[in-house]
Amino acid sequence: MSESKRKWYMVTLIGKDRKSIVSHVTAALYEGGGNLGETSMMRLGGTFSIMMMVEFPGRKKELQDALSTVTDSMDLHLHIDQIDAKLHEHKIPDVRISVYGADRAGIVSKVTTVLAEAGLNILDLESDVAGDKEKPLYIMHIEGEATEGVKALESALQIVKEEDGVDAELVEIDTLIG
Amino acid sequence: MAVLDIITYPDARLKQVAEEVTSFDSALSEFIHNLDETMVAGPGGVGIAATQVGVMQRIVIVDVSNYPRIKKAKHHGHLILINPEILDWQGMKKGREGCMSVPDFTGNVIRAENIVISALDENGNQHEYEMEGFEARAVQHEIDHLDGLLFLDRLVSRRNDLFKRKK
Numbered sequence: 655m656s657e658s659k660r661k662w663y664m665v666t667l668i669g670k671d672r673k674s675i676v677s678h679v680t681a682a683l684y685e686g687g688g689n690l691g692e693t694s695m696m697r698l699g700g701t702f703s704i705m706m707m708v709e710f711p712g713r714k715k716e717l718q719d720a721l722s723t724v725t726d727s728m729d730l731h732l733h734i735d736q737i738d739a740k741l742h743e744h745k746i747p748d749v750r751i752s753v754y755g756a757d758r759a760g761i762v763s764k765v766t767t768v769l770a771e772a773g774l775n776i777l778d779l780e781s782d783v784a785g786d787k788e789k790p791l792y793i794m795h796i797e798g799e800a801t802e803g804v805k806a807l808e809s810a811l812q813i814v815k816e817e818d819g820v821d822a823e824l825v826e827i828d829t830l831i832g
Numbered sequence: 833m834a835v836l837d838i839i840t841y842p843d844a845r846l847k848q849v850a851e852e853v854t855s856f857d858s859a860l861s862e863f864i865h866n867l868d869e870t871m872v873a874g875p876g877g878v879g880i881a882a883t884q885v886g887v888m889q890r891i892v893i894v895d896v897s898n899y900p901r902i903k904k905a906k907h908h909g910h911l912i913l914i915n916p917e918i919l920d921w922q923g924m925k926k927g928r929e930g931c932m933s934v935p936d937f938t939g940n941v942i943r944a945e946n947i948v949i950s951a952l953d954e955n956g957n958q959h960e961y962e963m964e965g966f967e968a969r970a971v972q973h974e975i976d977h978l979d980g981l982l983f984l985d986r987l988v989s990r991r992n993d994l995f996k997r998k999k
């Protein structure tokens with residue numbers, strides 16, 4: 655079947671982290687006739703989050719039913735959207751940006767806003783809270799495309815560093831295809 | 833002269849160890865010529881190993897001189913490396929790699945930042961090269977191919993390595 659005829663869904667599952675969520679969810683999908691595309695699964699705090707592209711021959715309701723046993727038994731919140739798959743169209747990031755500093759309100763918003771204005775197209779962002787309760791440390795890691803050049807992003811980061819007292823580092827990515 | 837077909841994973845030959853080259857004849861120089869054309873025609877154009885065209889011999893070509901932003905860095909230009917060996921290495925650096933034999937995927941890999949290698953040229957004469965950065969990365973990627981290793985075998989997560997900074 656051609657790519658356009660195949661039905662793809664974005665399946666999001668969220669719940670309290672517990673043993674074997676991934677194996678139970680993926681087994682249910684496999685047994686129900688589903689096929690995985692790109693996925694991201696990780697523990698955020700005490701919550702486990704799953705986002706996955708699923709190719710499934712039936713309708714949304716049928717995919718929901720295929721997952722109902724596992725969502726009930728593991729107490730997972732399920733959300734499904736039909737999507738346009740766009741597999742095999744990976745974009746290659748040309749910059750990697752790390753930002754870190756004392757945890758403070760609005761830092762992700764501030765950083766991503768100035769970087770967006772300077773032409774950053776985010777392909778991947780992860781942030782984390784390190785340190786301890788008294789002195790939390792905020793760490794953000796971005797990979798993206800510098801659509802208006804690296805200089806613009808460097809100037810933007812300089813502003814954030816000065817105004818918000820965070821540390822930031824930009825590294826240009828030279829991708830080797832060998 | 834001809835552009836050869838690049839084999840792609842899961843072709844089993846990409847996971848096999850290549851044989852040492854023992855005869856430096858016209859067949860070898862013709863093959864190297866074709867391998868070079870294939871490298872230039874490919875999406876990367878900076879390196880290729882013989883095993884990527886299904887020839888199980890320890891031959892690698894690397895040429896980072898045309899890569900944007902690398903042009904001005906220190907490098908050796910066009911290199912034919914036969915039976916290459918890494919004699920020494922220093923430093924570790926994360927960088928992004930892809931591979932003509934693994935289309936539409938790139939990921940982060942840790943490689944040595946500086947290496948010393950010895951290799952034979954197409955006439956069988958031995959040379960030693962000291963290299964760094966992108967060129968060193970390219971050579972390590974290609975030598976891996978000769979040992980049946982893909983960059984997929986060395987992928988690292990981008991998480992948890994934020995504080996590895998340059999010294």
Ligand SMILES: [Zn+2]
Nearest residue numbers: 832931932933
């Ligand atoms: Zn390769």
